[in-house]
Amino acid sequence: MSKPYVIIMAGGIGSRLWPISTHQKPKQFLDLLGLGQSLLQLTYERARLLTVDDHILVVVNRQWLHLVEEQLPTLQKFQIVGEPLRKNTATATIYAVNKVANLDPTADVVIMPCDHIILNTGKFQQTIKTAIKHVAKHAEILTVGIKVSRPEVNYGYIQYLKEDHTGPIYPVKTFTEKPTKEIANAFHRSGDFLWYSGIKIAKIKVILDLFEQYLTETAQLFEEARPYLNTDEEERCIDKIYPQCETLPFRQAILYNAPNVKVILGDFSWSDITLWGEVYSAHEQDYMGNAVTGAQVAMYDASNCLVEVAGDKLVIINGLENYIVADSPNGLLICPRDKEGEIKNMLLDLKRSAGDKYW
Numbered sequence: 001m002s003k004p005y006v007i008i009m010a011g012g013i014g015s016r017l018w019p020i021s022t023h024q025k026p027k028q029f030l031d032l033l034g035l036g037q038s039l040l041q042l043t044y045e046r047a048r049l050l051t052v053d054d055h056i057l058v059v060v061n062r063q064w065l066h067l068v069e070e071q072l073p074t075l076q077k078f079q080i081v082g083e084p085l086r087k088n089t090a091t092a093t094i095y096a097v098n099k100v101a102n103l104d105p106t107a108d109v110v111i112m113p114c115d116h117i118i119l120n121t122g123k124f125q126q127t128i129k130t131a132i133k134h135v136a137k138h139a140e141i142l143t144v145g146i147k148v149s150r151p152e153v154n155y156g157y158i159q160y161l162k163e164d165h166t167g168p169i170y171p172v173k174t175f176t177e178k179p180t181k182e183i184a185n186a187f188h189r190s191g192d193f194l195w196y197s198g199i200k201i202a203k204i205k206v207i208l209d210l211f212e213q214y215l216t217e218t219a220q221l222f223e224e225a226r227p228y229l230n231t232d233e234e235e236r237c238i239d240k241i242y243p244q245c246e247t248l249p250f251r252q253a254i255l256y257n258a259p260n261v262k263v264i265l266g267d268f269s270w271s272d273i274t275l276w277g278e279v280y281s282a283h284e285q286d287y288m289g290n291a292v293t294g295a296q297v298a299m300y301d302a303s304n305c306l307v308e309v310a311g312d313k314l315v316i317i318n319g320l321e322n323y324i325v326a327d328s329p330n331g332l333l334i335c336p337r338d339k340e341g342e343i344k345n346m347l348l349d350l351k352r353s354a355g356d357k358y359w
Contacts, residue, residue: 003055004108004132006047007081007096009089009198010040010060010068012115015359016275016344019331020308023359028114029067032279032308034293039273041071043114049125050110050132057081057099058114059092078230084242090253091218091245094211095238098222099229101204108132109207111200111250115273117282123268127168131201131264134169141202141210142169143255145194145263146270151184154275156196156251160263168265175256196251197266206260214257218245276324276340280306294327306337330358 014027021027028040035042040058047056053074060068062082068075081096093111100107110128118124131142145158159174175196179187187193211219221241228237246253255261271278283291283306290299294309300318308326309315317325324340326333335343351359 003051004110005055005100006051006110006112008043008047008058008112008114009092010058010114011083011086011092015347018347019328019333020326022330027273029071032273033283038071040114043112044072046118046121046124049121050128057096059096061086084239087242087245087247089250090215090248093250094218094222097204097207098226101208102226102229105204107204108135109202109204113198117271117273118268120268127264127266127268130168135202139206140260140262141200141206141258142262142264144197144199144266146197146266148188148193148195151188153178153181153184155272157187158194158196158263159192160194169262172261172263175251194263197270210254210258215246215253221245276306277337
C-alpha cells in the first residue's frame with residue numbers, strides 16, 4: 001500500500017491570541033508553549049509519523065510563504081500550496097487535494113489543522129492509521145472526534161451513534177457549531193457527543209466527488225485548472241480562478257451535507273490552540289499554577305497566571321491571580337483569564353481608532 005498524503009492547513013490568523021499572534025506572524029509560526037518548535041513544526045513532525053516527507057503539503061497564504069520556507073526548509077516547491085486570497089478551508093482543501101490528485105489519483109489523504117497540541121503521538125499515529133485502513137475499503141470520509149471532558153463553548157461538537165459501530169468508527173448523527181454554555185453542559189452530560197477536531201481522512205476520489213456534488217462551481221474551476229497544477233503555470237492559473245471560488249468552511253460545505261461521513265474516536269490528549277485558555281491548559285505550570293514563557297520573567301505572589309513574553313525583556317509580576325499577560329513588540333495584553341472571550345471584540349473596537357498598525 002502506498003503512503004498517504006498529508007495536507008497541513010496553515011492559513012489562519014489567530015487574532016484571539018493577540019498580541020503574540022499577528023498578521024505578520026500568526027500563531028502557527030510561533031512557539032507558544034516554550035517547546036522550541038512552532039505549532040507548524042510540531043504538526044509537521046506528527047505528519048512524518050504517517051507518511052514520507054515528500055507526501056506532506058502545507059497550505060498557507062502567500063504572505064507567509066517565507067515563514068514556511070524558514071521553518072520547514074526541506075519542503076520542495078510543490079509541497080507549499082500558496083493561496084493568493086483567504087477563501088476559508090473548503091477552497092484551500094480542494095486546491096491541495098487537486099494537487100495531490102495530479103500526483104496520485106488513488107491516494108489516501110489526511111487533512112490536519114496546524115493549531116493543535118497532541119502530546120500522545122503514539123495513540124494519534126495509531127488512530128490515523130486505523131482510519132486510513134478503513135477508508136481504503138470504504139467510500140467514506142472520516143473525521144476524528146475527541147472525547148468531551150468539559151462543557152467547552154469554543155469547540156464544535158459531533159453527535160454520534162454509539163450503538164452502531166465498527167471498532168472505533170461510528171456513524172455521525174449531527175454536527176453542532178460552537179454552542180451556548182447551557183447546550184455545552186447538556187452535550188457534556190449526555191455522553192453522546194465528541195469534539196470536532198478538524199482532522200479528516202478519505203480517498204482522493206471520495207473528496208473530489210463530494211466537492212463536485214456540494215460545491216459544484218468551485219469544483220469545476222479546479223477541474224479546469226488541474227492540468228496546470230504542479231507546473232510553472234500553477235500560480236498564474238490559481239490567481240485567475242481564486243476570486244471566483246466560494247468562501248466556506250469545509251465542514252459547512254461538505255461534512256454537514258455528505259451522507260458518507262463517519263467519526264473515529266481519537267483517544268489521545270488534544271487541545272485546539274485558538275484562545276489563551278488552551279495555551280494555559282497545554283502549558284507546563286509551576287507550583288503556583290503559573291504558565292510562563294519568557295527568558296527574564298519574575299513572579300511574586302502570583303498564581304494561576306499565563307505569561308507570554310517575547311525576547312529577553314525583564315518582566316516583574318507581583319500580586320496577580322488568574323490573569324493573562326502577553327507582551328510583544330506590537331502591544332501588551334493584561335486581561336483576567338475569565339474575560340478572554342472579550343478580546344476579539346476589544347480588538348475590533350481598537351482597530352477603528354488605531355488602524356491596522358498593531359495587528
